[in-house]
Amino acid sequence: MTAPATLLIADDDSVALDLLAEVLTREGYRVRAAANGEECLHVAEAEPVDLAIVDLRMPGLDGLQVIQRLAAIQPGVPVLVLTAFVTIDTAIEAIRAGAYDYLSKPFRMEEIKVVVRRALEARRLASENRQYRRELEGLYNVRNLLGQSPQMVEVYKLVARVSGLDTTVLIQGETGTGKELAARAIHYASPRAGRPLVVVDCTALPEGLFESELFGHERGAFTGAVSTRRGLLETSDGGTCFLDEIGDLSPTLQAKLLRVLQERAIRRVGGNEVLPVNVRIIAATNRDLGTRVAEGAFREDLYYRLNVVTIVLPPLRERSQDIPLLAQHFLEEYARAADKPTRGFAQETLAVLSGYHWPGNVRELEHAVERAVALSSSEVLVPEDLPDLLRRGPEGNLRLPTATMTLDQVKQWYVARVLEEAGGNKVRAAEILGIDRGTLYRLLRRQTSEGDPDE
Incomplete structure (x- = not known):
């Protein structure tokens, strides 16, 4: 008991x-x-x-x-x-x-x-x-990833399964969903954990420079190549190479990467020697590679080589129940780093965070919390600590009451917003508010007689 x-x-x-x-x-x-x-x-x-x-x-x-x-x-x-x-x-x-x-x-x-x-x-x-978080970390070894939604639990399970294998993995998800974190979780739970994890941003450099970065070059291969240089695939030998935004690779580099996957070997730019490499490839993209293949923008054979195991990371808007957990994690991290007294969120603040659509996903949430912690001097973050964008509705109207409103007006405003979110369903609105329907009807009658607090 x-x-x-x-x-x-x-x-x-x-x-x-x-x-x-x-x-x-x-x-x-x-x-x-x-x-x-x-x-x-x-x-x-x-x-x-x-x-x-x-x-x-x-x-x-x-x-x-x-x-x-x-x-x-x-x-x-x-x-x-x-x-x-x-x-x-x-x-x-x-x-x-x-x-x-x-x-x-x-x-x-x-x-x-x-x-x-x-x-x-x-x-x-x-x-x-x-x-629950501690149990997930112990069960699936996913310390870098956060979330307890069913979608994320499925991600944890897949990460745990593929970590012990040596197969190529393709991670798909919108920008900011944590693709690199998933790649790190796979690497550090794998037998290759003691060897390097090399992160390669496929959009960071022009094609000519990128080829040299990835494959290395021989002395004299091009103007300025005064010495032989090992590429990122060589430096990750024995470990893992994470190719981020692989959907943006040029056709030439796609062909060369395909050869690496087929032969497990590379040639440096300007060189003839074939150099074996023992490296696991994890690739990530925010694009639909299947569509890119259909459009002729991505090689079909490379797509199938990469797409041995696919992990799809859900956008934050589809796992909103994870927002409080993520927000608290980021708050503790940045408060500790800045030696700030901030320790939590007001319920109204969590309501704003949970109601926002987060086009930038987890990364946008992290930046919003980092900013709030930096600017706040209190122990609890209130809605006013958040960026204006989060506190505005889709039409640009403020989602929050103003400081000139009385407490009764704030209550009326909140009831109206909950009823709106419930699509006019008074039974559902009463459940959300934690009151019975009779109390809700009395509040609505009073609001009708006194006028809308937003006016």
Whole structure:
């Protein structure tokens, strides 16, 4: 039987404190009550808790100070803030300090119950994500790749299978999906892991220079060739050569690469000697090579030589459930590198990240998080820390409420946006919002009588 979650409640209002403790105890939680911020921190130092509910305004240590110190004592514990003075500024301040959510006084017990369940569920999922990630790393040896979606699990399985083989692999996927990371995962899980992995960008150099880079050249082969130089295929001997964007190779280089795959040997530019090479080829492309073959732009025989095993990396928009995991990974990486206090995302920020279509895929997400960490000075990233492009809808209209809106207007705005995302389906919208249909209908009636908050 699962042990009940432990809730820590801090409020200098004894009536509110006793009421919350009684109601949440009846819900099956183990409740620890504290009459002020100092007492709250003493409890947190003495025993682990799963969730904290903290009043914003208390004598001595206020709610914001308690949130910050709690994060140091028990990192990762979600905190709900209670306040009788809710404004956009105080809400944003609480979220920036690290609060999971905020609730206004006088509070409604049904709302408290829903938000507590949601916060505990988010914590449980975060813990499961970390455990699941460790299991995947151990099972499939895919430390470089991130994601727990079904699409990525299939990628992990295929990477694990082909790593022990010596066959040629073709990795397909849009720009920014992580093709090089997949190639590295294959190489470092293979018997060739102790030998070089050489990455070759097939679009980086003009054809003449690229041929010399790939195959090497003899002294005097062309103007400026003052000495013999080994090419990248030679330097990767015994290891792996990763040919990125192979779909852009010229017909001449396609023919020479085909010969390498057939003969396992090369000739340097300007040379006659055939030099054997023991190298595994992993190729990647963001193009449809089958279409390129049909168009006559890519050799069919080379395509079949490369296409022994194909791994297709899904675009980020097709695995949006991986976005929070990826975003948190990048946040921790860049916060650690910059020695910043940033440790997480506000729920609204994750909603923006999950709702964006990410044409640049994982690379674009990484850059967005890197920028947010660099510009933010708080522990929790809020939507305003993200690039404007992410916070705008397809028509260029802001997806987020403005700072001049009241809290009620923000709630109306959010309900309207959720209803829009649900295609007008009120049952689905109520499920997303975590409320019953009756509450949703009351909110919509109030919105109709007061007008659209966007106007």
